[in-house]
Amino acid sequence: MNDRLSARFAACKAQGRAALVTFVTGGDPTPGDTAAVLDALVAGGADVIELGMPFTDPMADGSAIQLANLRSLGSGTKTADLFAIATAFRQRHPDVPLVLMGYANPMIRRGADWFAAQAKAAGVDGIICVDIPPEEDAELGPALDDAGVHMVRLATPTTDAARLPQVLDGASGFLYYVSVAGITGKQQAATASIEEAVARLKASAGDLPIVVGFGVRTPEQAAAIGRVADGVVVGSAIVDIVGSHGNQAAPYVQAYVASLRGALETREKVA
Amino acid sequence: MTVINSYRNQPDERGHFGQFGGRYVAETLMPLILDLEREYRAAKADSEFAREFEWLLEHYVGRPSPLYYAERLTETLRESAPDGKGAQVWFKRDELNHTGAHKINNCIGQILLAKRMGKTRIIAETGAGQHGVATATVAARFGLPCVIYMGARDMERQQPNVFRMKLLGAEVIGVESGARTLKDAMNEALRDWVANVHDTFYIIGTAAGPHPYPELVRDFQSVIGKEAKVQMQAQAGRLPDLLVAAIGGGSNAIGLFHPFLDDASVRMLGVEAAGHGIESGAHAASLAGGAPGVLHGNKTYLLQDDDGQIAEAHSISAGLDYPGIGPEHSWLRDIGRVEYTSVTDTEALDAFQLLCRTEGIIPALEPSHAIAAVARVAREMDRDQIICANLCGRGDKDIFTVAEALGVAI
Ligand SMILES: Cc1ncc(COP(=O)(O)O)c(C=O)c1O
Numbered sequence: 001m002n003d004r005l006s007a008r009f010a011a012c013k014a015q016g017r018a019a020l021v022t023f024v025t026g027g028d029p030t031p032g033d034t035a036a037v038l039d040a041l042v043a044g045g046a047d048v049i050e051l052g053m054p055f056t057d058p059m060a061d062g063s064a065i066q067l068a069n070l071r072s073l074g075s076g077t078k079t080a081d082l083f084a085i086a087t088a089f090r091q092r093h094p095d096v097p098l099v100l101m102g103y104a105n106p107m108i109r110r111g112a113d114w115f116a117a118q119a120k121a122a123g124v125d126g127i128i129c130v131d132i133p134p135e136e137d138a139e140l141g142p143a144l145d146d147a148g149v150h151m152v153r154l155a156t157p158t159t160d161a162a163r164l165p166q167v168l169d170g171a172s173g174f175l176y177y178v179s180v181a182g183i184t185g186k187q188q189a190a191t192a193s194i195e196e197a198v199a200r201l202k203a204s205a206g207d208l209p210i211v212v213g214f215g216v217r218t219p220e221q222a223a224a225i226g227r228v229a230d231g232v233v234v235g236s237a238i239v240d241i242v243g244s245h246g247n248q249a250a251p252y253v254q255a256y257v258a259s260l261r262g263a264l265e266t267r268e269k270v271a
Numbered sequence: 272m273t274v275i276n277s278y279r280n281q282p283d284e285r286g287h288f289g290q291f292g293g294r295y296v297a298e299t300l301m302p303l304i305l306d307l308e309r310e311y312r313a314a315k316a317d318s319e320f321a322r323e324f325e326w327l328l329e330h331y332v333g334r335p336s337p338l339y340y341a342e343r344l345t346e347t348l349r350e351s352a353p354d355g356k357g358a359q360v361w362f363k364r365d366e367l368n369h370t371g372a373h374k375i376n377n378c379i380g381q382i383l384l385a386k387r388m389g390k391t392r393i394i395a396e397t398g399a400g401q402h403g404v405a406t407a408t409v410a411a412r413f414g415l416p417c418v419i420y421m422g423a424r425d426m427e428r429q430q431p432n433v434f435r436m437k438l439l440g441a442e443v444i445g446v447e448s449g450a451r452t453l454k455d456a457m458n459e460a461l462r463d464w465v466a467n468v469h470d471t472f473y474i475i476g477t478a479a480g481p482h483p484y485p486e487l488v489r490d491f492q493s494v495i496g497k498e499a500k501v502q503m504q505a506q507a508g509r510l511p512d513l514l515v516a517a518i519g520g521g522s523n524a525i526g527l528f529h530p531f532l533d534d535a536s537v538r539m540l541g542v543e544a545a546g547h548g549i550e551s552g553a554h555a556a557s558l559a560g561g562a563p564g565v566l567h568g569n570k571t572y573l574l575q576d577d578d579g580q581i582a583e584a585h586s587i588s589a590g591l592d593y594p595g596i597g598p599e600h601s602w603l604r605d606i607g608r609v610e611y612t613s614v615t616d617t618e619a620l621d622a623f624q625l626l627c628r629t630e631g632i633i634p635a636l637e638p639s640h641a642i643a644a645v646a647r648v649a650r651e652m653d654r655d656q657i658i659c660a661n662l663c664g665r666g667d668k669d670i671f672t673v674a675e676a677l678g679v680a681i
Pocket of ligand 1: 372374399400401402476477478518521524589590591635637664665
């Protein structure tokens with residue numbers, strides 16, 4: 001597999017910094033606006049792009065991403081639009097890893113095999129599905145595996161040592177550590193608890209990069225997480241910018257992402 | 272005992288009813304769901320738990336609820352039936368329970384589980400407000416703080432229940448997202464839960480959600496069917512020919528049906544809400560108009576579009592206004608053990624009035640759907656046949672909605 005994800009994490013590591021993983025909701029505010037936002041993420045220095053698939057019932061999301069889902073669906077975004085956005089992105093940015101993130105129902109509606117094949121054809125590198133835990137892996141995991149698309153798993157503060165091996169079994173691409181028990185866009189966890197959690201995950205995860213997200217808003221927070229994790233995810237803060245500036249959001253997104261990237265660059269090296 | 276060919280030993284150990292059910296939740300909730308399952312297994316094996324449950328049902332809820340032969344309704348339906356037709360209509364009177372619906376049966380069971388697990392805060396979603404009232408009631412009874420999520424639209428049409436919940440000491444949070452009804456309330460309750468897993472117990476109000484909820488809600492509600500079976504034998508000397516129940520998420524229906532599933536002579540009919548009519552698209556009949564998918568922790572029939580976006584449901588009855596259905600019903604329908612039909616807003620309103628006038632009982636709009644289906648099928652059945660329908664709620668909460676629908680100012 002031409003593995004953009006592992007290549008990118010390796011490159012960041014070689015540069016002595018954490019990867020910057022950025023999330024936006026696809027089709028927000030309209031399907032036609034997303035390409036410019038994605039380009040702004042890349043231009044600002046994002047390493048990995050998470051493209052959110054809008055869903056009517058985003059149960060794990062706070063108000064920022066809920067509203068983005070509503071804007072996107074309100075303008076008529078279809079699953080086909082998401083794949084068209086991904087396909088065009090892949091043509092413009094052959095090397096930037098792209099991950100689709102969303103909820104189970106839109107992913108399995110036409111069958112997991114259909115979804116996995118479409119994702120592969122669109123140049124998507126991985127899938128993050130919020131509501132398919134390892135217990136229901138059969139719903140999507142095998143289809144992604146067959147298609148050669150990474151299944152990115154989530155670990156949380158409630159994932160204890162006994163459960164972790166089950167989460168890691170079949171996880172690929174990277175491991176997404178949700179640093180707070182809660183929904184997106186709310187408070188951030190204390191740096192000390194993140195550090196401890198990442199150390200615990202690293203002990204079991206082998207070479208799988210550990211990426212930390214939920215509640216990260218400021219360059220300082222990103223830098224603090226960047227000191228201990230392989231990557232840091234920023235989502236709601238970017239989605240808020242799109243929410244405020246609509247189809248004019250790209251330059252604001254780019255400037256904000258550049259500030260995050262700058263903070264990751266200038267971090268003190270740990271010995 | 273080895274049970275062979277039983278319809279009553281679902282779900283499997285992973286919470287699946289055939290292809291339905293399961294545990295489709297965020298990782299944060301998964302350890303908690305597993306904990307709940309362990310605790311429920313232990314409670315099921317604990318005779319003290321059963322004793323406390325039964326004691327509260329008897330002395331606090333007022334069980335057993337009567338089984339009642341609705342003679343005047345039966346006679347009225349016979350007037351328009353062909354010769355020799357017009358089955359006897361009996362009602363399981365769960366509207367006489369404390370708080371006015373079957374919802375309290377399940378709430379008693381779940382609050383006892385919450386107590387066992389040492390949880391100190393209760394949350395719930397509600398549509399009609401009946402489950403919210405029942406949850407607020409048991410939370411008051413056990414002295415636990417309680418937050419109820421309710422769609423803002425439902426709060427408008429179920430004002431009396433909003434006030435009841437507040438009187439009982441619950442905090443009622445209006446949900447403004449989506450269509451502002453039950454589905455959105457459930458999303459918001461799940462968001463609360465995921466952020467408060469350490470101390471909070473989520474009392475789900477119907478036989479849906481992630482495993483083990485569909486199983487445990489069914490088990491707690493099965494008191495309805497167990498009583499009905501004994502009472503029917505005592506009063507009629509035999510089992511009923513047909514059971515009928517309305518379906519929102521399906522808890523009152525599965526509670527009535529489950530104890531009878533292995534009695535081959537007993538037919539069963541679940542009644543979904545057809546709203547303005549299935550063809551209109553404005554309905555809440557997930558079996559009649561939906562397809563299998565994943566929402567709120569389980570796989571089941573859902574109202575949805577080709578992209579898997581969930582459609583808004585519609586019913587005059589807030590308690591049925593939900594685009595999904597409990598997974599056991601999806602399974603029972605696919606294997607053909609239970610039949611399902613649907614009833615429109617208008618038919619339900621007619622049945623509501625029919626019961627008021629023939630029996631002196633004001634039913635809730637939810638069981639009015641079951642009564643409408645009874646009126647339809649009783650006329651086709653022989654006179655010596657017996658229908659037992661679940662009168663799962665009383666109509667006090669609905670009089671404003673009904674007045675509006677009938678064009679009456681009160
Ligand atoms: C009286 C009554 N019946 C039925 C329902 C529908 O729920 P279920 O299908 O779980 O019984 C409700 C829900 O609020 C209700 O209040």
